[in-house]
Amino acid sequence: MSQYALEVRSLTKRIGKKLIVDDVSFAIEKGEVFGLLGPNGAGKTTIIRMIVSLINRTKGNVVINGYSLDDDFTSAMSEIGAIVENPEFYKYISGYKNLRHYVNMAKRKIPESRIQEVIKLVGLEQSIHQKVKTYSLGMRQRLGVAQALLHNPSILILDEPTNGLDPQGIREFREYLRTLASEGMSVLVSSHLLSEMQLMCDRFAIIEKGKLIHISKMNETEEAEKTAQEFIFDISDPVKAVSILKEHGLDKEFKDLNDQKFSLALQREEVAKANELLVTNQIKVYEISSKKATLEDRFLEITNKENKEVPV
């Protein structure tokens, strides 16, 4: 047993003279939803194809639940559940019969109880006995995930899984992904939609021109509490307020935002202190809001930097 569901080590792909994936490394913990983010053509699909051995690696290795593709190919592959290209189903039979068919063809014996389990995991109980041709795109995709999970893999790998789904479908997808993760499943998911990844992943890596240029946690609240963030103040008397805050050394990185508003870079505790000072000095506080950088802001910030040496 390994600590990681998936380890990608110095993965590299060269096609002709072109370096399509350049020395990419990351590791996904058990029960973690990990995102590969990047613009079109960044190399996400190529990374995933190498992980699932649809194409050869130029360099590097992949270790799945402790089994290396180089040394233990069959065991490693049996730990992967993936949808890379669109899964094909027989449209004129039910979802259940499709899964049953897959199970009959599988190398390893898969019990009926496992079929029932995956149907429940992806929330297809109600429609599993309907013909696949009646399924929406979202339902077909769930059936694909159910099929990928049948052999109980350590990691589920999905390339752009929300492509083509409507907002409702995307939300449902997100929800069952979280359910899967809460059951201990690890997931690698790729997307170029940043806002969506933000809601879906525990951590993400940004891929740009074949390089991994940034890895960070989605939920960095603990860290955020310690580091200063930008807060916008909407209050009755900004001039007086700033002079009061200045007296207490709280006028850090002051920015005038017009409309009687200004912003400061403060830590969480300092915000509470500032609020208290304003109120006790008869200044009306209408709103103090944190200007949280979205992943999109960060993504643009990172990819726009001239110097691309961002710490990983």
Ligand SMILES: Nc1ncnc2c1ncn2[C@@H]1O[C@H](COP(=O)(O)OP(=O)(O)OP(=O)(O)O)[C@@H](O)[C@H]1O
């Ligand atoms: N077989 C190939 N031969 C030559 N170039 C290729 C081949 N496969 C991929 N590429 C190139 O490698 C780069 C990365 O492609 P890839 O499909 O991995 O990107 P992606 O991040 O998945 O993009 P998208 O968001 O559009 O799916 C692209 O520039 C693509 O044109």
Ligand SMILES: [Mg+2]
């Ligand atoms: Mg792709």
